[in-house]
Structures are given as C-alpha cells and as structure tokens.
Amino acid sequence: MGTNTVGRLDHVGIAVHDADAAIPYYRDVLGFAVVGDEIAADPGVRLVYLDAGNAFIQLVQPVRDDAPVALWLASHPEGLHHVCFRSDDLGQCERQLNGGPASAIFRAGRGDDAFFLDEEPNNVKIEIVGPRAG
Amino acid sequence: MGTNTVGRLDHVGIAVHDADAAIPYYRDVLGFAVVGDEIAADPGVRLVYLDAGNAFIQLVQPVRDDAPVALWLASHPEGLHHVCFRSDDLGQCERQLNGGPASAIFRAGRGDDAFFLDEEPNNVKIEIVGPRAG
Numbered sequence: 001m002g003t004n005t006v007g008r009l010d011h012v013g014i015a016v017h018d019a020d021a022a023i024p025y026y027r028d029v030l031g032f033a034v035v036g037d038e039i040a041a042d043p044g045v046r047l048v049y050l051d052a053g054n055a056f057i058q059l060v061q062p063v064r065d066d067a068p069v070a071l072w073l074a075s076h077p078e079g080l081h082h083v084c085f086r087s088d089d090l091g092q093c094e095r096q097l098n099g100g101p102a103s104a105i106f107r108a109g110r111g112d113d114a115f116f117l118d119e120e121p122n123n124v125k126i127e128i129v130g131p132r133a134g
Numbered sequence: 135m136g137t138n139t140v141g142r143l144d145h146v147g148i149a150v151h152d153a154d155a156a157i158p159y160y161r162d163v164l165g166f167a168v169v170g171d172e173i174a175a176d177p178g179v180r181l182v183y184l185d186a187g188n189a190f191i192q193l194v195q196p197v198r199d200d201a202p203v204a205l206w207l208a209s210h211p212e213g214l215h216h217v218c219f220r221s222d223d224l225g226q227c228e229r230q231l232n233g234g235p236a237s238a239i240f241r242a243g244r245g246d247d248a249f250f251l252d253e254e255p256n257n258v259k260i261e262i263v264g265p266r267a268g
Contacts, residue, residue: 006164008187012146012217016256025255029231030140030219052219053142054188079257080214083146085164085186097163121159122150123213 006093007086010129011049011056015069015081019048019061022078026050026057040109045069047109058084058109082116082125090115090130097128107132140219140227144263145183145190149203149215153182153195156212160184160191174243179203181243192218192243216250216259224249224264231262241266 016022019037026032027050035056036049044067048059060081062070069081087093090113094105098118108114112129120126150156153171160166161184169190170183178201182193194215196204203215221227224247228239232252242248246263254260 006166009143009146009189009191012143014256014258022256025253029253030260032140055143057143057217077257080217083191083214119159119163122148122156123211124148126164 006097006128007088009055010084010086011058012080013058013060013082013084013125013127014079015060015073015076016078017061017073019046019059022059022061023048023050026059032057036110038109039063040107042106043067043069043108049109082127084114084127084129087128087130090128091133093128093130105133140221140231140262142220143189144218144220145192146214147192147194147216147218147259147261148213149194149207149210150212151195151207153180153193156193156195157182157184160193166191170244172243173197174241176240177201177203177242183243216261218248218261218263221262221264224262225267227262227264239267 027034032050032052035051039046044062044064046061046063050057060069094115104115105113108129111132113132114127114129117126161168166184166186169185173180178198180195180197184191194203228249238249239247242263245266247266248261248263251260
C-alpha cells in the first residue's frame with residue numbers, strides 16, 4: 001500500500017481462436033494445470049488459466065465477434081497479447097496510471113476487476129487486475 | 135526434479151530498438167527496478183531486467199544486425215517477443231521438449247543458459263532458462 005501501485009506479474013495473455021485446441025500443449029507438454037475456465041461476458045472472452053507456479057498463462061478466446069480480442073485476431077495471428085500485473089487498489093492505480101475516472105474497469109477472470117493502461121509502451125498491452133469492488 | 139521439467143515463469147521478453155528509451159516507462163511509471171543490464175554476445179542482444187516482484191520484464195535490444203531479434207524487429211513492430219520459464223535441468227528439459235541433442239543451448243542473461251523450444255504453440259516463442267553447465 002506504499003508508493004508503488006503495481007505489484008507482481010499476474011499472467012501473460014495469449015490470444016487464441018480455439019482454447020480447446022490450445023490447451024493440450026501447455027497442459028500436457030509444459031505440465032501446467034488448468035486452474036480456471038470461464039467466460040468474461042463484458043469483454044466477451046473465454047479465459048483459460050494455466051498455473052505456471054508463480055504466475056498464470058491465460059488463454060484468451062473471443063466468444064463474440066465484437067470482442068476486442070476478436071478484432072485483434074482479425075488483424076494478427078494468434079500469439080502473445082498482453083501482460084498483466086496485480087494491484088491492491090485498482091481504482092487508485094487506474095487514476096494514477098490512466099489519469100482519469102475509473103470508467104474503464106471491467107469484470108475480469110478469477111473474481112478480479114481489471115483495466116488496460118491507455119499507454120501501450122513499445123506496443124505492449126498492459127492489464128492491471130485487483131480485487132473486485134463492492 | 136520430479137516429472138515436470140518446466141517450472142516457474144522467469145520473464146517476459148519485450149523486443150525494443152532502444153532499451154534506454156524504453157526503460158523509463160517500466161521503471162518510473164510502473165515502478166520496476168532495473169536489476170540487470172548486460173550484453174549476451176552470442177544471441178547478440180542487450181538484456182535489461184526489470185523486477186516485477188515474482189518475475190522479470192526483460193527488454194531485448196539487438197546489438198548486431200544479424201541477431202535473431204534484429205531480424206524479428208525488421209518485420210515486426212516493437213512488442214511482446216517471448217515468454218520464458220525456468221528449469222532445474224536444462225539439458226534434460228531440452229532433450230524432452232525439443233527431442234534432440236542439446237545443441238541449441240546458449241549463454242543467456244543473469245548467468246543462465248537457455249534454449250528456445252522448436253515448437254511455437256499459437257505462435258508463442260518459449261524460452262527455457264536454467265543453471266549454466268560446467
């Protein structure tokens with residue numbers, strides 16, 4: 001709760017067309033257990049979490065044609081999509097890093113809220129997750 | 135030393151043209167300390183490590199025109215380049231995952247050896263690091 005609002009690395013997001021087709025490599029070859037598989041309705045994605053010990057690999061599969069990741073996949077091949085860090089105070093972090101009212105916070109996976117940074121340094125999409133408010 | 139040869143997530147690699155220009159965002163905005171800055175001669179890269187607590191962000195800047203990441207940057211914008219996991223037994227891991235003699239192991243940053251998986255599931259480049267042999 002000090003000056004740093006961004007904490008540990010939570011997950012690395014990989015955009016895929018078909019999570020069922022993607023899971024076996026990470027689970028059976030690399031040995032990461034599937035510890036979550038859910039739909040996040042607002043961003044319109046299926047999120048599969050694989051446990052890499054200290055962080056998750058998150059497979060992100062669009063479930064709506066207008067999901068941001070569906071639009072991304074329309075112009076990119078499957079691949080590394082974003083990196084996500086954890087904050088204890090998402091609202092404060094959003095105000096500090098995005099500089100505005102916390103309007104862009106959405107319901108993410110694993111019971112967290114989240115937002116994406118407006119800035120994409122070196123074209124890297126950065127998500128921040130934290131405890132769900134209220 | 136069990137059945138799983140791939141352990142925790144070590145770092146996320148971000149390919150950049152100029153690490154000096156990239157560092158301030160990760161260090162000053164996100165608050166990650168620079169904990170390493172070195173040249174890996176054989177892959178021909180400068181590697182800057184930023185400490186995200188449980189894992190590193192690694193900025194990868196080519197220092198030779200024929201470095202693999204230089205060739206990658208010639209056809210891609212800067213961005214997420216690879217994800218790296220740690221193994222306690224790199225040779226065994228390389229034989230198991232790449233299925234051949236450990237010819238592709240190179241000297242990576244932070245005193246480790248490393249190799250890249252031959253397979254790139256969902257176009258994701260996967261590196262494995264481990265203790266340097268001999």
